[in-house]
Amino acid sequence: MAGLSHTFGPRKALDRVSFAVGPGDFTVLLGQNGAGKTTLFALVTRLYHASGGSIEVFGSDIRRNPQSALSRMGVVFQQPTLDLDLTVEQNLLYHASLHGMPRSRALQRAESELGRVDLLERRRDRVRTLSGGQRRRVEVARALLHEPDLLLLDEPTVGLDMASRQFLINHVRGLCATRQLAALWATHLIDEASDDSRVVVLHRGRILASGPVPEVRAETGAPSLQAAFAALTSQDAIAT
């Protein structure tokens, strides 16, 4: 995305945000609540258009060629979006139909993705009977059903226990490494960005730093990403 800006009335939600997520990159979009992460996701998923700037998904502009851009994108929203009264498999098949996939292929892909998140045996159960962590895993499986090249996750670990959090992080990292998936993982939990990930620090709609975690740490001279984040946001508060 290049020079992405968005305003809600007089309030600037995003101000000239530019960064890229490459194939195989696990990029953590780090920001406190209200930093603009959810607005950024809404713009990338074309819920509404940005006031300024542009977004390209593997060469397709989201405004000019939304079909192509959206077909290569998988999304896990911050709020749960599964139908609780439908089974896991019915939820997945619905998603597959939204991408025009044939049923046989959809069943095959559902089996494969549910197997990866250890939920194959629950595929005929209603989503209502699953735990919060299991529902999140179903959402990740669903987002990957049509084999996207870019996976967007908006605060996917909120409300999950440690084991479920770790499972999700490892799963997505594994996909980046093995399938060259580009992942943008929005969070306010600093410990979700490990040394081998890239990080984009978003604060009050502006990017304060971006790059591999060790580089961001080095730039600020902080011993940890947590300290770097605190330094960057406090400098910004003084500057404004």
Next chain:
Amino acid sequence: MSTAQYLRCLGGIVRRELLRWVNQRGRFVSALVRPLVWLAVFAAGFRAVLGVSIIPPYDTYIPYEVYIAPGLAGMIQLFSGMQSSLSMVYDREMGSMRTLMISPFPRWFLLSSKLLAGVVVSIVQVYVFLAIAWFWEIEPPPVGYVLVLPALLLSGLMLGALGLVLSSFIRQLENFAGVMNFVIFPMFFASSALYPLWRVKESSLTLYWICQCNPFTHAVELIRFALYGEVNLVSAAVVAGFLLIFLEAAVWGYDPGRGFLARRAGAE
């Protein structure tokens, strides 16, 4: 995207709507109980008060229950149209709406499919209602049951599209009660669903014209005539016209550059 892919997408959206309807027993039962209460209680009570003279499409004197049955079929569609659109969007997080909107198919197609899916559900409800109503001696000719299908499709689409428009433009109506008071009740009562319009004309000419301009009146008349084997061309044209207007407005409302989604996000 090929035609087969479009059809798969449409099929998936319709299937989901049917599954949700079957699985949510409360919604299933209340959708049926509402018109049956009107038929069994209201119509029985008013039977003696309201005499209905011979008016098209009926060729004889009819009991009041027979008169209001098409209106109640319309009511099922009116509730269904408002409910499916509004429940979707007024789920504050817009979960199901967001899942739909990130599909790579064009937005007009997704909205139309969503609309059609709701209409399919409402048509099933109407047929179940008509089957039960048969025991109240509401016995239209067999051809009526066939002819009413396209009529229900058209009226259901129009009312569903209205629901979509409302859901995209009116932010203040945060709950269904508001829609009940300001949309469903006025549309239902200021129509030919419960009383023939010549009766309304006798008491108030202004109200008569309001009823005539009400798209729901024409939806009910379209259903009424079809149920008795006739086509009411004027009503069909009016319903089709309103459908196009509402559909255009709904697509505008959901446009990522102009519509309510952006304004709504800004307000939160």
